[in-house]
Amino acid sequence: MSKSLLRKGIGIVVSLFLVLLVFSVLLPSASAIALSPGTPDSTLVIAGAIISFDDVTLTIRAAEAIPVKYLTYVIYNSENHHKVASVCFLIDGTEIFDAPSESFTVVSLTNTENLPYQSGGHYYGYDERTGKNVYRYRYGYGYGYGYGANDLTLEYVLSYTTCKPGTYYAKLFVKTQKHTYISDESILFTVDQRPPLSIYVDIKPGTIHTKEKGYLYVTIFGTNTFDVETINPKTLRLSLGGGKNIVKTPFWWYENGANQYLDLLLKFRIEQVIHVLKLFKHPDETLCLKLTGSLKKTEDCYSVVGSDFIQILTLGKSKGYHH
Incomplete structure (x- = not known):
């Protein structure tokens, strides 16, 4: 009886040992892929400046072969974690698309012409970061189990043209056949507002009666150093000294000005301007x-920003524009 129990015990121990041996051989000791979002070359820039992220890396661990489809680099707003920009590219650095358009440049620092690639066999894709189980990839980039002792590291430099002011971070994603690997967040970087570009503005009529009806015309003058067609008319807003109440531009068109340069003309309803900007609260003021x-x-x-002065009348009528 005791010998039988002993044999059973030995059998159980041997079985457990074999199971552990199989797992130790088949299961990688670390994540199949290690990702780095790189480091921005500056943590404070003015909107419109270019930030370069150095040391953006994709490392495929030794004994792994991963079927990488593409990589995605994403910029997030640190306050709400919303995506503000991204670029998708192949393993050799070829860009597939970016958003906003032309906001990224990707440069591969690794010679990808002869990357090791396994077309058959048993390879793995364990993601230690998320605890996902082994994915039994049978092909992919890397040396594969038993074929190489070194990690395969691909390095990139990504340049991003900043835009909206705020504080941001970046993350790198690698899409494979069955799984998406994700890097940690990069260090934060801040984008400050660029000082506005001054434009020359003329407002007609220059005097407005509080009971006025008709139209208010605003002319933005073109010059030898400024093309008014570079302005997006849909973004133009009229306010009283930069206050919170604004009037959007309902109508606009272009005309050749007296200085031979193209001007941008805007037309507002005077009643709306008086009501929204509460000009009636400023009688006889400039x-x-x-x-x-x-x-x-x-x-x-x-x-862009420009301004002009008008006078508010309460008696009589101004020389209004009623086109």
Whole structure:
């Protein structure tokens, strides 16, 4: 009886040993892929400046072969964690797409012409970071189990053209056949507002009666150093001295100005301007109306600002424009 129990005990121990041996051979001791989002070359820039992320790396561990489909680099707002920009690229650094368009440049620092690639066999893809089980990949980039003793590291430099002010971080994603590996967050970087570009503005009529009806015309003058067609008219807003109450631009068009340069003309309903900006609260005062907006293609990156003065009348009528 005791010999039988002894034999059973030995059998159980041997079985457990074999199971542990199999797992120690088949299961990698670390994540199949190690990712680094790199480090920004500056942690404080002005909107529109370019930040470079050095040491962006994808490391495929020794004894692994991973079927990498593509990589994605994403910029997130640190306050709400919303995605603000991203670029998708192949393992050799070829860009697939980015958003906003032309906001990224990807450079591969690794010669990818002869990357080790396994087309058959038993390879693995354990993600230690998430605790996901082994994925039995049978092909992919890397040396594969029993074929190589070194990790395979691919290095990239990514350049990002900043835009909206805020504080951000980056993450690197690697999409494979069955799983997406994710890096940790990069260190934070801050984008400050670029000082607005001053534009020349003329507002007609220069005097407004509080009971006025008709239209208010705003002309943005083009010059030899500024093309008004670079402005996005949809972003233009009229306010009283930069206050919180604003009037959006309902109508706009272009005309050749007296200085031979193209001008941008805006048309507002005077009743709306008086009501929204509460001009009736400033009888017989001279007020500064401010026009703000952004340039095309770089909205919220490069802002524009201009202003002109008008006089508010309470008696009689101004020389209004009633076109």
